[in-house]
Amino acid sequence: MFWLVGRIGRVETGAAIPKLPKVEIGSGPPVVIVTVIDPKADAVWVKRIKQNRDEYAKRHGYLTFFPGHGDYPLGTSPVTWSKVPALRHAMTVYPGSTFFWYLDSTALIMNPSIELQSHLLTPSRLEKLMIVNEPVVPPDSVIKTFGNLKGDRIDFVVTQDKEGLTPASIVVRNGEWAKYFLDAWFDPIYRSYNFQKAESHALEHIVQWHGTILAKLALVPQNMLNAYASGPANPKDGKYKEDDLVANFPGCAKDHTCPTEQKPFFDILDGQRKGDD
Amino acid sequence: MSSRSQSPRPGGWSSPGLNTPYDSGGRSSPFTNGGPQNVTWASAQARSAEVKGYTAFAPRNQGFFGKHFRRISTSLPFSYAEKEKLGRGRYPNNKFMQMLNRIGWNLWRMRRSVGVILLIVLSYILFYVTPLHRAYRRSSWFGGGSKYVIILAANQGGGVMEWKGPREWAIERDSVKNKKKYTQKWGYDLEIVDMSTKKRYAHEWRESWEKVDTIRNAMRKYPHAEWFWWLDTNTFIMEPTYSLQNHLFKQLGAITYRDINVYNPLNITHPLTDEYLDPETRSPVGDGKVDSINMLVPQDCGGFNLGSFFVRRSVWTDRLLDIWWDPVGYEQKHMEWEHKEQDALEYMYRNQPWIRPHLAFIHQRKINSFPPGACGDKGDDPHIHYQEKDRDFLVNMAGCEWGRDCWAEMYSYRQLSNRLNRNPWEKFKDWISDSIKARKQSKKQSQKKG
Numbered sequence: 131m132f133w134l135v136g137r138i139g140r141v142e143t144g145a146a147i148p149k150l151p152k153v154e155i156g157s158g159p160p161v162v163i164v165t166v167i168d169p170k171a172d173a174v175w176v177k178r179i180k181q182n183r184d185e186y187a188k189r190h191g192y193l194t195f196f197p198g199h200g201d202y203p204l205g206t207s208p209v210t211w212s213k214v215p216a217l218r219h220a221m222t223v224y225p226g227s228t229f230f231w232y233l234d235s236t237a238l239i240m241n242p243s244i245e246l247q248s249h250l251l252t253p254s255r256l257e258k259l260m261i262v263n264e265p266v267v268p269p270d271s272v273i274k275t276f277g278n279l280k281g282d283r284i285d286f287v288v289t290q291d292k293e294g295l296t297p298a299s300i301v302v303r304n305g306e307w308a309k310y311f312l313d314a315w316f317d318p319i320y321r322s323y324n325f326q327k328a329e330s331h332a333l334e335h336i337v338q339w340h341g342t343i344l345a346k347l348a349l350v351p352q353n354m355l356n357a358y359a360s361g362p363a364n365p366k367d368g369k370y371k372e373d374d375l376v377a378n379f380p381g382c383a384k385d386h387t388c389p390t391e392q393k394p395f396f397d398i399l400d401g402q403r404k405g406d407d
Numbered sequence: 408m409s410s411r412s413q414s415p416r417p418g419g420w421s422s423p424g425l426n427t428p429y430d431s432g433g434r435s436s437p438f439t440n441g442g443p444q445n446v447t448w449a450s451a452q453a454r455s456a457e458v459k460g461y462t463a464f465a466p467r468n469q470g471f472f473g474k475h476f477r478r479i480s481t482s483l484p485f486s487y488a489e490k491e492k493l494g495r496g497r498y499p500n501n502k503f504m505q506m507l508n509r510i511g512w513n514l515w516r517m518r519r520s521v522g523v524i525l526l527i528v529l530s531y532i533l534f535y536v537t538p539l540h541r542a543y544r545r546s547s548w549f550g551g552g553s554k555y556v557i558i559l560a561a562n563q564g565g566g567v568m569e570w571k572g573p574r575e576w577a578i579e580r581d582s583v584k585n586k587k588k589y590t591q592k593w594g595y596d597l598e599i600v601d602m603s604t605k606k607r608y609a610h611e612w613r614e615s616w617e618k619v620d621t622i623r624n625a626m627r628k629y630p631h632a633e634w635f636w637w638l639d640t641n642t643f644i645m646e647p648t649y650s651l652q653n654h655l656f657k658q659l660g661a662i663t664y665r666d667i668n669v670y671n672p673l674n675i676t677h678p679l680t681d682e683y684l685d686p687e688t689r690s691p692v693g694d695g696k697v698d699s700i701n702m703l704v705p706q707d708c709g710g711f712n713l714g715s716f717f718v719r720r721s722v723w724t725d726r727l728l729d730i731w732w733d734p735v736g737y738e739q740k741h742m743e744w745e746h747k748e749q750d751a752l753e754y755m756y757r758n759q760p761w762i763r764p765h766l767a768f769i770h771q772r773k774i775n776s777f778p779p780g781a782c783g784d785k786g787d788d789p790h791i792h793y794q795e796k797d798r799d800f801l802v803n804m805a806g807c808e809w810g811r812d813c814w815a816e817m818y819s820y821r822q823l824s825n826r827l828n829r830n831p832w833e834k835f836k837d838w839i840s841d842s843i844k845a846r847k848q849s850k851k852q853s854q855k856k857g
Binding site: 146147148150151201202203215216218219221222225306307309310313314316317318319320323335336339340341342343 | 681682683684685686687688690691692694695696722723725726729730733734735736739740755758759760761762
């Protein structure tokens, strides 16, 4: 009995309720744009990429967040994995925001007039755009996206290119589910598993094997969020055309060709800006 | 009243006068008056008090006998006139009848209060004799027993591959009976899961990782239950009088620890310090509130122990059960993870930060005391081993199948539990038989000596 008393006493002293900052989700700016920057990349180009996001964010009252590759305990895993803790990090820094849009540094926001929420994220919009009964991995994987999901229950918006799910441009809703999803995705087992395409294949894996993830996922047409200016676009709707929100050059970071590849697009953006003035 | 002279009581004049219980002169005949030498002030007072105890002005023949004896006797074709005059319709010498009459009269006089008491006693008996108390304990409004489900794994490791002897059957029978009784008593649900049937899929690669599926099925089967308690076969509830509500859930904050550093046999680094994690995940105790606990796990000397643990129905739990088994993890680790789900949970606790704020550890002896032989042969670790004097709730004969005698352990703990939970009457009987035995033995011994 004394033992119990002793133990209980010990625990109660340690179990004081900690003072955690309580921030209501939705109290902050609605969207945070997250882009992980490679610190070794060309500084001028990095500046332009940041500017591209900052201008868009300013226009719609969003926030931006630019961590570096080295900020996270990746160990020996490929640096592309850093997008997962970066999203979690952004949620820690801006706990009041609702949507966190991860956009690879290889992508440019081409149509700043599009407001992301009304364009994509309202429940009715999501219900309209969601592609249901689609094999998660094209062309014919057994696991297909769920039908009859409610738009307000969606926590994760993603697109599919020709080869499969692509995490180059995704939106995750802040909340408990996001913590679960990001932590499970970042599990060291997947990082060390040698998936051929690192975090994209790990994503495909957890989406296919775990119903609690698939049930929160909305697959939307690729050009809504992640149109490809080059690379293996989804044959249906993946190719970039004018007025799309995003133009992505998926392979350019690996090949270090982003500045040159993106040059014509930067020019268009510059022209737009002049037109606006 | 007190000034009133002694008047005939309803019982007539047969009262033996001075021969009152207060004045026991040792006389055998009730008719002999107590000698004047016995009349003391006290006895006189007592006598008058006795008289006053009955309403002196009450009309005669009020009691049942008074009312009816007369009528009965007058309707008889014999004349008892003379006798009646003398005896006033009584059997003057029948003390027993008088007593009955008196008691009846008193009861009648106090009929209200007696009736209420009777009703209370009767309903108390009815409540506990009939299944009514179970319904009460079960109902979500009163006892809340339907919030709890015990999942008992039967036939673990048995089935096609392993031969099951009479001892194994006996262990299982005892274990099941023990939980059946307990759940019935408190209005919980019991889900017995035959783990051997799943062995049909022994060729399947996720062989014997059924805890997750089983808990999920139970959650589906009992949609209104909140807490699910997993129990291995080799467990015995020692104290069936403890309800889960009182023993655990009303004092959850005091009997659990969120910070694994309180007892950390696996040396898990806690709390997490990575800056990208939110403050709640980095906090050593989550948000520190009891209602954020979704899982209760005891730790033994080797780390987490899933022989007896709780999960709460919640979205968090759905996610945990979903991610618990994963083919990549299984493929990579199934050789290394000898204890399957248990090792996998330890791994996830280490590597997936979202788990920590909602998992609480419970002091092992609250739900999972070990017998000697598990975690040390002496059985004297006050954090781990069963202590009779503390009346621990449950014994888990963990690892008894590896070189210990499961059946002997089960049997001895069953006997101990029965002995500890005897009712007073049984204790009395045992005390008598024990003392007789002891006397016989001492006689034998003295004879031997002689």
